[in-house]
Amino acid sequence: DGGITQSPKYLFRKEGQNVTLSCEQNLNHDAMYWYRQDPGQGLRLIYYSQIVNDFQKGDIAEGYSVSREKKESFPLTVTSAQKNPTAFYLCASSKTDRGAGNTEAFFGQGTRLTVV
Amino acid sequence: AQSVTQLGSHVSVSEGALVLLRCNYSSSVPPYLFWYVQYPNQGLQLLLKYTTGATLVKGINGFEAEFKKSETSFHLTKPSAHMSDAAEYFCAVSDNRDDKIIFGKGTRLHILP
Numbered sequence: 001d002g003g004i005t006q007s008p009k010y011l012f013r014k015e016g017q018n019v020t021l022s023c024e025q026n027l028n029h030d031a032m033y034w035y036r037q038d039p040g041q042g043l044r045l046i047y048y049s050q051i052v053n054d055f056q057k058g059d060i061a062e063g064y065s066v067s068r069e070k071k072e073s074f075p076l077t078v079t080s081a082q083k084n085p086t087a088f089y090l091c092a093s094s095k096t097d098r099g100a101g102n103t104e105a106f107f108g109q110g111t112r113l114t115v116v
Numbered sequence: 117a118q119s120v121t122q123l124g125s126h127v128s129v130s131e132g133a134l135v136l137l138r139c140n141y142s143s144s145v146p147p148y149l150f151w152y153v154q155y156p157n158q159g160l161q162l163l164l165k166y167t168t169g170a171t172l173v174k175g176i177n178g179f180e181a182e183f184k185k186s187e188t189s190f191h192l193t194k195p196s197a198h199m200s201d202a203a204e205y206f207c208a209v210s211d212n213r214d215d216k217i218i219f220g221k222g223t224r225l226h227i228l229p
Contacts, residue, residue, distance in 0.1 A: 033217065042220055042221035043160075103210060104150055104162050105208075107159035
């Protein structure tokens with residue numbers, strides 16, 4: 001079955017460490033996204049990528065980095081510069097051919113990151 | 117810039133009663149509009165979407181929403197609430213200029229027995 005896989009589901013990090021969250025999709029989607037979810041704040045866009053080897057900052061990119069070397073993969077690194085990294089992280093993907101009505105995003109199951 | 121406002125961070129309805137979750141958007145071009153549902157510790161699942169055409173759209177689990185351009189609204193309704201509808205609901209907006217999808221802050225729906 002096609003879908004988006006995020007791993008791991010739970011992740012613990014010590015302060016001062018970088019950590020990378022994995023996101024893989026086999027939907028053949030061009031666009032991929034990373035969102036951060038905190039209680040009462042909805043989903044806030046961290047980074048998004050419309051094509052391989054290109055990505056744009058979202059609203060809260062500081063302290064995060066991404067790469068898009070393959071169409072299927074869009075890993076997110078939470079760096080030590082991110083002051084409050086404990087959150088639920090969601091990856092999503094979508095088609096970019098909006099003319100066909102393929103406008104929605106498909107989500108992974110999320111990774112819960114906790115700083116200890 | 118696009119934005120989404122969901123009125124009410126928590127809504128409680130009795131089982132069998134009407135569900136109404138409110139969403140207003142801001143967009144300078146014709147929008148694409150979405151409602152998603154999220155159960156605890158899971159990703160988001162698409163309930164329904166509006167792209168073009170009929171302004172009343174039907175989704176899964178008996179939900180529907182109406183696009184009202186004059187009111188810049190896309191409210192979500194269900195005639196009769198079920199206990200399994202208890203979840204968090206997100207309204208989102210996008211358009212054909214780029215691939216950004218902007219979400220509201222969410223409304224948690226509580227179903228009272």
